[in-house]
Amino acid sequence: MTARRVVFIGAAGEMCKVAIERFARAGGDWHLLLCDIRPELLQPLVKRLPPGRVTVRRLDLHDRQDLREVVEGAALVVLGAGPYIRTSEPVISACVEAKVPYLDFDDDVESTRHALGLADQAQEAGIPLYIGCGASPGMSNVMVVDAAGELDTVEDIEMFWTVGDERPNVGRAVIHHLMHIAAGDCLTWENGGPAHHESYVETGTAPMGGGLGETLLYETAHPEPVTLPRRYPEARRIRCLGGMDPAPVNGLVKGLGQAIQSGDMTSDEAVDFMMDIVKSRPGTLTGWRHALRGMAGQVRRGESGAGEMLRFLGASAVRRRYTWRGGLLARVTGTRGGRPAVAVRRTPVSGPGAYLTASMATVTGTACAAFMVLALDEAGKHAGSFAPEDWADPEAFYTALERVGTPRHEIVESLR
DSSP states (O other): OOTTEEEEESTTSHHHHHHHHHHHHTOOOOEEEEEESOGGGGHHHHTTSOTTSEEEEEOOTTOHHHHHHHHTTOSEEEEOOSOHHHHHHHHHHHHHHHTOOEEEOOOOHHHHHHHHTTHHHHHHHTOEEEOOOBTTTBHHHHHHHHHHTTOSEEEEEEEEEEEOOOTTOOOHHHHHHHHHHHSSEEEEEETTEEEEEETTTSEEEEEETTTTEEEEEEEOOOSHHHHGGGTOTTOSEEEEEEEESSTHHHHHHHHHHHHHHHTSSOHHHHHHHHHHHHTTOOOOHHHHHHHHHHHHHHHHTTSSOHHHHHHHHHHHHTTOOOOOOOEEEEEEEEEETTEEEEEEEEOOOOSTTOSSSSSHHHHHHHHHHHHHHHHHHTTTSOOEEEOHHHHOOHHHHHHHHHHTTOOHHHHOEEEO
């Protein structure tokens, strides 16, 4: 196949499947090579894609020879398999060796820093490595650039994300990432320099769209506070806050995170317990002890009400799900015309009727598809390793979201 080939690795993941289908809506004569260790899961998707333009292939991304054969000569390789702390290094290495552009929606700090550290190798190979091209990081970074463009100086940058009730359609890699960011260190930016906080401890509120309103969220270990200081080194504070809807899930997650930190549960045990809850299975007594302790602590600190916690537990006991609500918000404070000013961008709608923010998969996959459109439009223009704020112009990105099917009124709204 020619360089008109776009390769997806981890194509059977929920977010990657959305990225594939919505990228295909943008048109172009690309041939899509869909790779996964379980290729049989891709057949329903293939039926919805342009006939004759799709090939499915089994791939173990840790098989170096097979991986090199897959990426060779591609116009773009998209890694959708997580967790990225385990998957990105072999795929990036193969792309650098083959001199093929790479894009992912990595949301882990460690692998993001590693990828950005390969800028010289990518530049020598003459290719771009586009890192963190999903929702958060990804679209959130672009919204920051958009908001900061209103201001003369930038002092504080805050990004907020909320994810709704997605039971039972949650993959293990997502839960693994959640446990990873809920336990231990959170690398952030404070007082004009890097700082370490404990994840899921500091809080903040934001007027989230999509029917959420003023929402309390938790500082989490996401890559935005690691990458954005390179563009805004003068900023005093840059942090990323996130959380779940309904609110008691945050207490559950925090309780498990504390159990991992104290050594009372391993990360795998916590992930197993969360998967049991997601799939409406009983879960272990150890898991419930720490989960309930976390929710009780949340109530004690005034972060959620006792009635809300009891309603959540009762609804879960009878397998009742909550209507999905979620989205993104970026808030930048600084000065305009010598006076203090605030600029805000947020996703305005969410839920079952939305195109962009109907689920975590739709917002991440759709944003990834838009970044892909931009990357292919700009083929040959960039070489090195890039976070979204380094290369994606906000208006061009919003237009790309429209090209992959997003109604303009769903993309972003401005607040002050």
